[in-house]
Amino acid sequence: MYVIRTSADQLYALHQRGELVGILQEAERELGRAESGANEKRAWEHSLPAMARDLVDSGLGAVDMMVECAFPGVQGAADVILAGRHPRTHDLSYVVVELKQWRRVTLAPGSQDRFRVGNFTGKLKKHPAEQTGAFCRALLRSHELFAERDDRLAGLTYLHNAADHDVGDLLSYERTGLSHIFTRDSRGALMRFLRERLAPVPGSPASARFVAAVGPDSGGGSASEVMRRRGGFPLLSDMTATEQFALDVLRAAYAGDRKCVVAMTGADTDVVGTVTASVTSALRGAGYTCRGPERHGSAEPPESDVLLCAESRLVQTDDWTRPLDGHVGTSALMAELIVRTRVPVFFLGNDEGETGSARPCPSDLLRRTAEVMGMPVRFFRLDKEFR
CATH class of the missing domain: 3.40.50 (Rossmann fold)
Known part of the structure; x- marks a missing residue:
């Protein structure tokens, strides 16, 4: 399900003590997972603490962070899923987070939806918010907690190293509540967004509910039916x-x-x-x-x-x-x-x-x-x- 699950306060403390990467590596071995590559380890060292710090600075240090979170029936893994309670409704509230260390991104010549990262000459990249939105939609189809309750879920991409002017092509991406995007220049907006979605209370009960909830409904259950009835996600509804x-x-x-x-x-x-x-x-x-x-x-x-x-x-x-x-x-x-x-x-x-x-x-x-x-x-x- 996840590599580690802990509060933002605890994760940031592990980082400050220089223990975070070692604990993640040990957890991977215990789970029998293949060892993560250098890029993932750099993200553990830099991106995860950036997210945890922003939660702590927002007064949300008690929110749970499920790191490298995968779910049956959903392709890929989320860098982090934040779990807690909504500040107004007090209902369960979750935020899927994609973390990127990218500093400069431009739209690939001749393309409408593929991007070149820095001076990297390899495979062109999808918009990271597209990736986050796809993961969220898969959760809405397959996870019991979101059957007829899509308001419990949001998604965001955080380019914590990037300035707005270096990723302007990304900022124009059309999105919904499942695909927000923030940079280091919009850190204040990110913190406001987090406070609008998560209350300053312990998130461990919410993360436990997420893990324990029933997964994909092989009989084509309520979540899939809701998705078919709902069709798309109108931006103006959020x-x-x-x-x-x-x-x-x-x-x-x-x-x-x-x-x-x-x-x-x-x-x-x-x-x-x-x-x-x-x-x-x-x-x-x-x-x-x-x-x-x-x-x-x-x-x-x-x-x-x-x-x-x-x-x-x-x-x-x-x-x-x-x-x-x-x-x-x-x-x-x-x-x-x-x-x-x-x-x-x-x-x-x-x-x-x-x-x-x-x-x-x-x-x-x-x-x-x-x-x-x-x-x-x-x-x-x-x-x-x-x-």
Whole structure:
């Protein structure tokens, strides 16, 4: 099931005494497992203590850590599964953690979903959040504790050595509550996330329940049926995942070598309000200047690092469809907003246009405006379902 199971406090203490790697090696031998390679041992020495330290610093030292945790019917093993109680519901709560020591990652040329790590010339890598999400979904299908209770499970990838600007291509990955991603630059966000999922109480009862629970249901039991009924995982069903995804996309855009326009579609006005408020607070707390357009769509919006513009605010202005330099199908107001910010972000309700309506489609206006300005524009759907 796992190599060792202990609290974050105890694991970090073992690391500080220089005993952690030796204890893990001894546990492997006792379990009859093949000896781990050099990469795994480096992760034991550096990545596991980083995760434990962040738990301790979050006041969650009593949470249990199940290291190198495998489960019947689930391919592969999780680096760590955190086990404890939810701080609000007091129900069982688990977080699958993938730990990476990667420092620089770029999207492979000509690929949409494979990445090159540093100067490594070997096999291209999948996105680590894809790996975490797949492990979580397998648990949801096969583990008794999650039958009709998928809210008990979350997943994250932690690149504790990496700065945002060195892994920008990873931060734009579309994710759900099963595939959050954090870097050393977002350690504060990681700690908030952990406190939202885990209470500062002993996690040993929760880890014991995880180990003792019934595994795969060979008769096609309730967990599999629930997965079939549920279908995909809509991002908007998890506001924490939605807000973190939006924040990561903006941080990646800011760190990019070339300025681009960001468009997020598919969310209604209430959700956009919630997301923009959360993102604005987080960005300002991290030292970015983050603003919205002036109340009446001023032609001189304030300069800023990030500008967040909701479609509902945009269409309130009288001249939002005024063409840019006479170019049909463009918006001079959008262009003004784009020019005066490092990362212009537009929250648009519908990127498909409105059939039979004379009202211009904001997404089409944005595409055409960015094209005329020679500016790339990236669209992200917040209502997409992930499987």
